[in-house]
Amino acid sequence: MDTQVIKPYVIGLDLGGTNSVFGIVDSRGEIKATTAIKTQGYDKVDDYVDACVAALQPIIEEVGGLDKIKAMGIGAPNGNYYNGTIEFAPNLAWAHDGVVPLAKMFSERLNDLPVALTNDANAAAVGEMIYGVARGMKNFIVLTLGTGVGSGIVINGQLVYGHDGFAGELGHVIMRRENGRSCGCGRTGCLEAYCSATGVARTAREFLANSDEPSLLRDMKAEDITSLDVSIAAGKGDKLALRVYKFTGDMLGEACADFAAFSSPEAFIFFGGLTKAGDLIMKPIQESYEAHALKIFKGKPKFLISGLDGSSAAVLGASAVGWEI
Amino acid sequence: MDTQVIKPYVIGLDLGGTNSVFGIVDSRGEIKATTAIKTQGYDKVDDYVDACVAALQPIIEEVGGLDKIKAMGIGAPNGNYYNGTIEFAPNLAWAHDGVVPLAKMFSERLNDLPVALTNDANAAAVGEMIYGVARGMKNFIVLTLGTGVGSGIVINGQLVYGHDGFAGELGHVIMRRENGRSCGCGRTGCLEAYCSATGVARTAREFLANSDEPSLLRDMKAEDITSLDVSIAAGKGDKLALRVYKFTGDMLGEACADFAAFSSPEAFIFFGGLTKAGDLIMKPIQESYEAHALKIFKGKPKFLISGLDGSSAAVLGASAVGWEI
Numbered sequence: 001m002d003t004q005v006i007k008p009y010v011i012g013l014d015l016g017g018t019n020s021v022f023g024i025v026d027s028r029g030e031i032k033a034t035t036a037i038k039t040q041g042y043d044k045v046d047d048y049v050d051a052c053v054a055a056l057q058p059i060i061e062e063v064g065g066l067d068k069i070k071a072m073g074i075g076a077p078n079g080n081y082y083n084g085t086i087e088f089a090p091n092l093a094w095a096h097d098g099v100v101p102l103a104k105m106f107s108e109r110l111n112d113l114p115v116a117l118t119n120d121a122n123a124a125a126v127g128e129m130i131y132g133v134a135r136g137m138k139n140f141i142v143l144t145l146g147t148g149v150g151s152g153i154v155i156n157g158q159l160v161y162g163h164d165g166f167a168g169e170l171g172h173v174i175m176r177r178e179n180g181r182s183c184g185c186g187r188t189g190c191l192e193a194y195c196s197a198t199g200v201a202r203t204a205r206e207f208l209a210n211s212d213e214p215s216l217l218r219d220m221k222a223e224d225i226t227s228l229d230v231s232i233a234a235g236k237g238d239k240l241a242l243r244v245y246k247f248t249g250d251m252l253g254e255a256c257a258d259f260a261a262f263s264s265p266e267a268f269i270f271f272g273g274l275t276k277a278g279d280l281i282m283k284p285i286q287e288s289y290e291a292h293a294l295k296i297f298k299g300k301p302k303f304l305i306s307g308l309d310g311s312s313a314a315v316l317g318a319s320a321v322g323w324e325i
Numbered sequence: 326m327d328t329q330v331i332k333p334y335v336i337g338l339d340l341g342g343t344n345s346v347f348g349i350v351d352s353r354g355e356i357k358a359t360t361a362i363k364t365q366g367y368d369k370v371d372d373y374v375d376a377c378v379a380a381l382q383p384i385i386e387e388v389g390g391l392d393k394i395k396a397m398g399i400g401a402p403n404g405n406y407y408n409g410t411i412e413f414a415p416n417l418a419w420a421h422d423g424v425v426p427l428a429k430m431f432s433e434r435l436n437d438l439p440v441a442l443t444n445d446a447n448a449a450a451v452g453e454m455i456y457g458v459a460r461g462m463k464n465f466i467v468l469t470l471g472t473g474v475g476s477g478i479v480i481n482g483q484l485v486y487g488h489d490g491f492a493g494e495l496g497h498v499i500m501r502r503e504n505g506r507s508c509g510c511g512r513t514g515c516l517e518a519y520c521s522a523t524g525v526a527r528t529a530r531e532f533l534a535n536s537d538e539p540s541l542l543r544d545m546k547a548e549d550i551t552s553l554d555v556s557i558a559a560g561k562g563d564k565l566a567l568r569v570y571k572f573t574g575d576m577l578g579e580a581c582a583d584f585a586a587f588s589s590p591e592a593f594i595f596f597g598g599l600t601k602a603g604d605l606i607m608k609p610i611q612e613s614y615e616a617h618a619l620k621i622f623k624g625k626p627k628f629l630i631s632g633l634d635g636s637s638a639a640v641l642g643a644s645a646v647g648w649e650i
Contacts, residue, residue: 139488153587155480155487162480162589163464164625169586172619174579176502185619254499261494262478262587264487294497294510300489 007070009063011056011113012319014120015039015076017091022056023315024063027323029131031312033059045094045105053109071114072106073321075123075314082165084117114325120144120314122159122168124271124306125152126324127317132307133269140267141259142306143170143252145274148184149192149199155263159324170259171196175251194251197227197273204230204244215240231277245280252281253288260289260297267302271313275305332395334388336381336438337644339445340364340401342416347381348640349388352648354456356637358384370419370430378434396439397431398646400448400639407490409442439650445469445639447484447493449596449631450477451649452642457632458594465592466584467631468495468577470599473509474517474524480588484649495584496521500576519576522552522598529555529569540565556602570605577606578613585614585622592627596638600630 009032014021020039023031037055042048060066078089084103089095095102103115118126125142128134134142138157144150149171153160160167171192172185180189181202193199205222208215216233217225217240233241256268268289274281286303308316334357339346345364348356362380367373385391403414409428414420420427428440443451450467453459459467463482469475474496478485485492496517497510505514506527518524530547533540541558542550542565558566581593593614599606611628633641 139492155485156483158481160480160588163591164589164621166621167464167587167589169619169621172586173583174617177500177579178503187617187619254502258498258583259587261497262492262584263485264489264492266488292499292512294494294512296489296491296494 007068009069010319010322011060011069011072012315012317012322013052013072013074013076014123014314014318015074016120016314017077020052021315022052022059023312023319024059024069025316025319029308029316031315033062034312034315035059040093043093045100045102048094049102049105049109052106056110066111066113069110069113071116071322071325072110073123073126073318073323073325074102074106074115074117075120075318075321076102076117077119079117079119079122080165081116081118081122081159081161084115086117114322116321116325118159118161118321119150119168120317121150121271122152122161123317123321124150124308124313125154125159125269125317126320127308127313128269128271128306129154129157130320130323131316133304134267134307137266139263139265140269141170141256141263141265142269142271145195145197145270145272147197149196153263154265170255173255173258175255191251191255195248195255195274200227200230200244200248200274201225203247204241207240207244207247211240213240217241227274231274234277234280242280245277246284248274249281249284250288253285253290254292256285256289256301256303257292257294257297260293260301264297265301267304269304269306271306271308278305332393334394335644335647336385336394336397337640337642337647338377338397338399338401339448339639339643340399341445341639342402345377346640347377347384348637348644349384349394350641350644354633354641356640358387359637359640360384365418368418370425370427373419374427374430374434377431381435391436391438394435394438396441396647396650397435398448398451398643398648398650399427399431399440399442400445400643400646401427401442402444404442404444404447405490406441406443406447406484406486409440411442439647441646441650443484443486443646444475444493445642446475446596447477447486448642448646449475449633449638450479450484450594450642451645452633452638453594453596453631454479454482455645455648456641458629459592459632462591464588464590465594466495466581466588466590467594467596469596470520470522471597472522474521478588479590495580498580498583500580516576516580520573520580520599525552525555525569525573525599526550528572529566532565532569532572536565538565542566552599556599559602559605567605570602571609573599574606574609575613578610578615579617581610581614581626581628582617582619582622585618585626589622590626592629594629594631596631596633603630
């Protein structure tokens with residue numbers, strides 16, 4: 001008989017610029033206990049990690065103690081899987097100008113629990129593979145459409161980290177080499193500058209400025225328009241808002257045609273706020289892909305929306321990284 | 326004591342549209358025996374494979390018989406690794422409108438020898454990993470600059486075949502989305518339309534037509550110019566020819582910046598005729614990469630020329646696929 005203690009849970013930490021959300025998750029993706037603290041307000045990383053561990057104690061007890069926990073997974077901006085570090089993360093006071101060994105710091109405070117860390121889009125990809133729509137798939141690409149555009153790439157059943165741990169920045173392939181929009185990365189024409197939530201709002205403002213077409217979006221100040229407003233207007237049949245989705249989907253489809261030439265995935269999986277528009281965004285993506293893909297890749301990949309529950313998707317993704325250790 | 330027969334060799338077959346070149350190769354990449362037949366002149370694939378096996382017999386005997394051979398690797402256009410098939414290869418009379426199980430056919434005629442098959446660019450990548458400049462590397466991309474632009478991508482030490490076996494068509498990512506050159510694939514703006522040998526000749530003709538700049542290339546008919554002529558002129562310091570290399574290298578560097586965002590490789594390795602220009606092409610590639618790459622990828626990858634000997638590189642690449650079985 002196996003005398004090893006059964007460890008049925010992993011801890012997931014979705015480390016965002018504003019909140020740090022924890023979940024204790026079983027192997028089927030059920031969240032057994034959850035808690036959260038503010039990410040901001042800690043100048044020193046030691047104080048931040050101490051506060052995290054203090055918040056974790058009661059929920060660890062709730063599931064039967066640390067003995068029941070197999071590992072911890074962290075999804076964090078600028079997370080480097082190879083080193084377990086966060087590197088030069090602009091939105092984190094204690095990591096914006098250095099390299100922080102966060103995985104090791106958690107492990108030391110949690111009785112040498114194995115801790116793995118990666119960026120949030122990679123965590124989403126592992127989450128889809130373990131609990132979501134990519135179960136059983138060996139080759140797929142997750143594109144996260146949020147404030148930015150992130151990606152997690154799985155090839156031969158493994159997440160692609162590349163030589164340095166930073167592979168999978170598909171939000172920063174260049175889609176417009178001439179007169180491209182400025183991007184937060186300092187360059188121009190990146191996919192993210194068009195197809196993130198902020199990119200969608202920019203497209204709407206551009207369309208409003210370049211035409212006299214009537215639109216519900218003209219009822220508000222141009223600078224206040226968000227992707228949510230575009231989504232609401234599109235839901236009411238607003239033609240200009242629908243054109244914004246068509247434009248966004250067209251570009252994502254073109255980008256996916258190039259990505260297929262790279263890794264020929266079984267599926268492209270879309271994650272994040274923009275996917276709430278459903279067919280308004282997914283149909284243009286798929287049609288544009290079919291129009292632009294190299295002949296041998298036409299009709300092959302699936303185009304899917306994330307199978308992870310929206311509100312807890314990021315925590316589930318982070319926890320999934322723990323199962324992979 | 327191990328009673329297994331030692332099998333120190335593999336057979337490599339570089340299957341081209343014109344010639345089929347065979348080599349028997351040891352584990353250090355030394356070619357022990359070689360032969361070749363014409364690829365053309367066989368309407369039926371059975372006749373072609375019979376002729377191959379007849380040509381192979383004497384060189385197999387030369388190295389001590391089939392017992393000394395571990396496996397066979399084939400590099401072929403439109404080769405599918407997963408099935409060992411050649412699929413719809415336009416330049417092969419017996420495979421241009423169907424799926425041919427070539428690996429199985431060779432295996433049956435060679436006493437059930439294990440036979441693997443992949444496309445020529447993938448074979449080049451495996452060749453670099455086993456005998457060439459990528460020894461010890463786990464993440465790299467080979468770009469073959471010949472009549473077309475091919476690619477072989479290695480991630481986590483494994484060649485990327487994708488869900489269908491056809492991944493790694495980086496010659497067909499789109500570099501010019503507006504007014505792009507027509508490509509043999511039926512689309513426009515592909516990397517291959519600019520950076521293949523034929524693309525380089527097209528660039529030279531374009532530059533000659535669009536300026537009055539004096540050039541050695543004006544001494545010949547525009548339609549007769551090949552990439553070799555451009556290379557000879559550049560070697561003599563011809564400014565227009567040098568601009569052609571700069572243009573080609575600039576675009577390859579931009580493309581590599583996008584590829585880094587995908588798999589962040591340790592090295593980009595260039596293979597094929599165009600690399601004979603040495604620094605004339607490699608310097609613009611690297612400078613353009615550094616100018617265009619996302620900040621976190623700047624200064625990281627190496628830019629290398631293939632380490633496989635030119636005349637036998639394709640056979641070595643094919644043979645390397647045999648060692649990987």
